Amino acid sequence: MTVVLVDLTSAELAQRWPSMIALFADAMVENYGVSPAEAAAEAERQTDELLPAGVHTAGQLLRKGMDGDDEVGFLWISLPGTTYDTMAWIAEVSVRADRRSRGYGSAMLRAGEADLVERGVRRVGLHVFGVNTGARRLYRRLGYQVLAQLRTRPVGAPQTTVELEPMSEPEYAARLSEVVERHPVALTRDPLAPAARAREVARVLAPQGVDSPNVFLRHAVSGGRPVGWIWFSLPGPHRPGTGAIHYLTIDEPYRRRGLGRALLAAAEAEYARHDVGRLGLWIAGPDAGRFADALGLEVSSEQLVKDL
Numbered sequence: 001m002t003v004v005l006v007d008l009t010s011a012e013l014a015q016r017w018p019s020m021i022a023l024f025a026d027a028m029v030e031n032y033g034v035s036p037a038e039a040a041a042e043a044e045r046q047t048d049e050l051l052p053a054g055v056h057t058a059g060q061l062l063r064k065g066m067d068g069d070d071e072v073g074f075l076w077i078s079l080p081g082t083t084y085d086t087m088a089w090i091a092e093v094s095v096r097a098d099r100r101s102r103g104y105g106s107a108m109l110r111a112g113e114a115d116l117v118e119r120g121v122r123r124v125g126l127h128v129f130g131v132n133t134g135a136r137r138l139y140r141r142l143g144y145q146v147l148a149q150l151r152t153r154p155v156g157a158p159q160t161t162v163e164l165e166p167m168s169e170p171e172y173a174a175r176l177s178e179v180v181e182r183h184p185v186a187l188t189r190d191p192l193a194p195a196a197r198a199r200e201v202a203r204v205l206a207p208q209g210v211d212s213p214n215v216f217l218r219h220a221v222s223g224g225r226p227v228g229w230i231w232f233s234l235p236g237p238h239r240p241g242t243g244a245i246h247y248l249t250i251d252e253p254y255r256r257r258g259l260g261r262a263l264l265a266a267a268e269a270e271y272a273r274h275d276v277g278r279l280g281l282w283i284a285g286p287d288a289g290r291f292a293d294a295l296g297l298e299v300s301s302e303q304l305v306k307d308l
């Protein structure tokens, strides 16, 4: 079987548009708890923004997968300089429902990757929801690797030995510099992005620094001593039910003593006070992955990358 990618015409995009919006909106409803009406409006807004000139939008490759005369699926790739500066991004890959489990998904992705290589693109990424286990298996088989994951669980009523204490602006600046220098990917989710990009993300997540509304930048204190810090937010409109923990660290001398677990529980207690139903921890890197595994946090979504 040979799959060839053929550019979509404007008429074909118009025909496909409702199903693209529906797929995107359904994912928001199912995974983020957004209401169906809001999800549809948001999906339409974001898709319009990505494709201002439809199929002629620079940097956006919208193609159908053809097996001979048979249209088997759709592949949308955003070139570097659009969604991400440093890598291509697979915005959608879908195989027609009645053509699934025949290898067309892999074939379309391989064809898309080969085309990227010809264009001199060295890296491609994508986002997939945790519940989509079939797609996640497929991407792993094709050599995609986890760059970052959102790991979630319901908020309980935890006991904790860690107290959260406010940070001053200079203390936050010092902590942020550590992340930007040592672990920028935790904020950028793009290993090639410059440190400046991590600072931009930080300004979006905490626009007024330690005084940002609905944002908690806190020292972790145990037995009267500072042992680390945490940065988390109350849920925003894009994920109404889930609070986001952007970063947490236990300082090296204090690791592997249960303090990371206790720090997460302290954030959880704060979420419980605000009636937040679910917590989500963004992780990047294998240590954080093992920590999230030990704490029973499920994969809600993940970002994968592949070097071409």
Ligand SMILES: CC(C)(COP(=O)(O)OP(=O)(O)OC[C@H]1O[C@@H](n2cnc3c(N)ncnc32)[C@H](O)[C@@H]1OP(=O)(O)O)[C@@H](O)C(=O)NCCC(=O)NCCS
Binding pocket: 186, 246, 247, 248, 249, 250, 251, 254, 255, 256, 257, 258, 259, 260, 261, 262, 282, 283, 284, 285, 287, 288, 290, 291, 292, 294, 295
């Ligand atoms: C991830 C981190 C916060 C864990 O803190 P910690 O205090 O060492 O974690 P705890 O001692 O509370 O461990 C909790 C559980 O995670 C497991 N765990 C933690 N780090 C682990 C590692 N590197 N490898 C394997 N398991 C690990 C522990 O074994 C423990 O499991 P258990 O209770 O079943 O025994 C800490 O390593 C850290 O600050 N890392 C750098 C920053 C970072 O990666 N932050 C997370 C991303 S936001």
